[in-house]
Amino acid sequence: MELTQLETFLAVAEEKSFSRAAVRLHRTQPAISQVIRKLEEDVGEVLFDRAARDGALTAAGRLLHEYALRMLALRREASSALGELKSLERGSLQLAANEYTCMYLLPALDAFCRDYPHVSVAVHRMLASHIPDELNLRTVELGVISYRPDPEQFRTIAVYGDSLEFIVGPHHALARATHVSIADLGKQRFVAHNVASPLRRKVIEAFQRYRTPLNMPIELPTIEAIKRFVAMGNGVALVPHLTVAHELEAGDVVRIPVDELELRRVLRLVHRRQATLSYAAQAFIESLRALARQQGPPFYFHVDPAEPTPESRGQKKPEKAGYRNPTGDV
Numbered sequence: 001m002e003l004t005q006l007e008t009f010l011a012v013a014e015e016k017s018f019s020r021a022a023v024r025l026h027r028t029q030p031a032i033s034q035v036i037r038k039l040e041e042d043v044g045e046v047l048f049d050r051a052a053r054d055g056a057l058t059a060a061g062r063l064l065h066e067y068a069l070r071m072l073a074l075r076r077e078a079s080s081a082l083g084e085l086k087s088l089e090r091g092s093l094q095l096a097a098n099e100y101t102c103m104y105l106l107p108a109l110d111a112f113c114r115d116y117p118h119v120s121v122a123v124h125r126m127l128a129s130h131i132p133d134e135l136n137l138r139t140v141e142l143g144v145i146s147y148r149p150d151p152e153q154f155r156t157i158a159v160y161g162d163s164l165e166f167i168v169g170p171h172h173a174l175a176r177a178t179h180v181s182i183a184d185l186g187k188q189r190f191v192a193h194n195v196a197s198p199l200r201r202k203v204i205e206a207f208q209r210y211r212t213p214l215n216m217p218i219e220l221p222t223i224e225a226i227k228r229f230v231a232m233g234n235g236v237a238l239v240p241h242l243t244v245a246h247e248l249e250a251g252d253v254v255r256i257p258v259d260e261l262e263l264r265r266v267l268r269l270v271h272r273r274q275a276t277l278s279y280a281a282q283a284f285i286e287s288l289r290a291l292a293r294q295q296g297p298p299f300y301f302h303v304d305p306a307e308p309t310p311e312s313r314g315q316k317k318p319e320k321a322g323y324r325n326p327t328g329d330v
Contacts, residue, residue: 005039006068016055091280096143112287158302160267167253169233182260189235194219
């Protein structure tokens, strides 16, 4: 049973005539009769009372008439919904980020939600190391991470540049210092994040390289807790600038440059290389590009040059302008 058959069936039922239905559908009467015969063969029932002059429906015809109306209405509804999805009058955006990278997403999501208020957005908090696996499982469509995943499987866009900040409370003994050396930090009590990360390894390696003890007697589960604990006068900490910008501006904590700890991070938007992105995801990527153009550094939009290009894979370069073939990076 095909929808075109049902359309013809409904036309005959509504016009109560094969000939009038043929005129309405711009087809010949024999063609209309053939479609109805085929439909009757498919359902195994006679649908029209051929003896009646008004094209009356049989009992089977009346039953099918109800379902045919519902099926064609459902098709119109589906077509309308797809149109709304394409025009971003509906849809959903599924993102993954850890506690740190969620902070980057806030201004990006603010701009996106203002432009597309009918698209629902869900940010799933997870460890950055788990995000590529979740992308492969289709749990989320886009992720934000601070490292390069396998370029054969994933496409990444560098979207934000951040740095590591050494912070102390406003009443700490080092609060008035213009800068310190890593050697000056050997006796400090560091408040650390209790989740292992590449950044934590780099900090540990830096202290080892300069033969300086790194005392981490306190470990807390969130960056928010670390900032508040340091602001209360309990130890010192190393946190991403993105996560502490508000506290620095408010004077809740103080930033002190450490020459040997000039560690910078790049946040990257990532998705499966072979993924067909939803309209919502494509719009979000364009929102990030616009944000970089409007705000400038530390926001930017740069497709990672380390990734394979279509030419290197022996594929034809896409002709369509836009995200899939960027005309220029911000």
